[in-house]
Amino acid sequence: MENLPLQFESIFSVDCVIFGFDEGELRILLIERNEEPFKGWFALPGNLVDNTESIESAAERILYELTGLKGIFMEQFYTFGALGRHPLGRVITVAYYAMIRLNGQKDVKPVTDYARQAVWMPVKDMPELAFDHSRIFRKSFEKIKNKISYQPIAFELLPEKFTLTQLQNLYEVILDKKLDKRNFRKKMLAYDILKELDEKQKGVSYRAAKLYKFDKRKYAKHFNKELSFSKE
Amino acid sequence: MENLPLQFESIFSVDCVIFGFDEGELRILLIERNEEPFKGWFALPGNLVDNTESIESAAERILYELTGLKGIFMEQFYTFGALGRHPLGRVITVAYYAMIRLNGQKDVKPVTDYARQAVWMPVKDMPELAFDHSRIFRKSFEKIKNKISYQPIAFELLPEKFTLTQLQNLYEVILDKKLDKRNFRKKMLAYDILKELDEKQKGVSYRAAKLYKFDKRKYAKHFNKELSFSKE
DNA sequence: TCAAAAGTGTTTGCCATACACCCATGT
């Protein structure tokens, strides 16, 4: 650290809020801590950042170590640095979030001893978390709630092929309100970012719904130029 | 720092992007550095954060030391932590922005030797800045450009009493496009967050325009509940 | 045949946009 004054040194960490959607429920990925402080508590996957790695790669590494997940693109959303947030000293944390496709295989498990287990916790059953992680989670949730209304991030949570009803359910869960079926479909189809498949749902005991795919090409065409759903 | 592993220690700093509006020009507050590295370069006001202060109060303190400004509310917008961003070592920086009313008195001056001078630089004349500050500035500018279209932050830049044309000019400068006068007025007045005063402009050699004030009460009434300009 | 969800259109009001001329004031 050559010429920089030591009295300013601190420690910083990253914390990750990973959203998943499964069985109609929005979930986030938590670990059960295996070390003091807060041993036995649930916490967001997070740890200290090394001096030789960028924050982004630290986030990727830490997520992998604590949950076994790899190659997840995360977006930074806020940095928390209140004085008392870590009982052992000054730790500033950079928080990231991501939304991922569970695809059924939602088994996650730590590859280090730092966490005892990793679990997909339904958002509605969230316990109080270690440190200020409950606060971090709430902030991330506001963020995606806001973002989903002008960017098509919901697709990242769904399986590759999905029905319009599944998509609508997801919006309803995140926005926490009922939406009108006809209006929702009209609007979604009008955006022209879905690809209708020749396939139908299987294994349901009622009329099977058409399956759709998110069409990245069409999306890029419209929105990389125009920026967003609602803003010119 | 008791039980936390020392090898992870780093240094972190804050940088502030302060927007002002004067003589029809959008400006930001820069300092001329008086210390190596980048001695003599222009930079955002910023410095290292002490271990005993919160990030927010560090931002306030540093802004004061470098520019003499006090009591400015700043909002955090991103944290920059690329490995090579500081030539002397690993420094992560938390970036803040604020928009302030210049009110004519736009004299700023450092109260420490760390900066040789502080200047209000027109955004259109921005030089290349020290460190990665040009990048930080660009990110802050995207942020306010986006934000102004759904939140009434423009008022913070204008004098307390302003004309609709001044307000429109400001929007045009930030959004970098021409707006239609009639539509702009109609829309602004429809939001019902302006208070028309009994006063008129003075000292102009043409028809004097009515003055308006931003009405915080009305604003709170509408928007704290409804969230934003454009979204439901 | 019943239960469950899929699928489908129209009407209404509001909001954004486009567009051009007269007014008031100071010099």
Place this chain on the structure above:
DNA sequence: ACATGGGTGTATGGCAAACACTTTTGA
């Protein structure tokens, strides 16, 4: 009287919201 910006209205198209019934399928 002229130059400069201040101030004003209307028509159009598109989007959002409200609203209910028929169809398909498996059990």
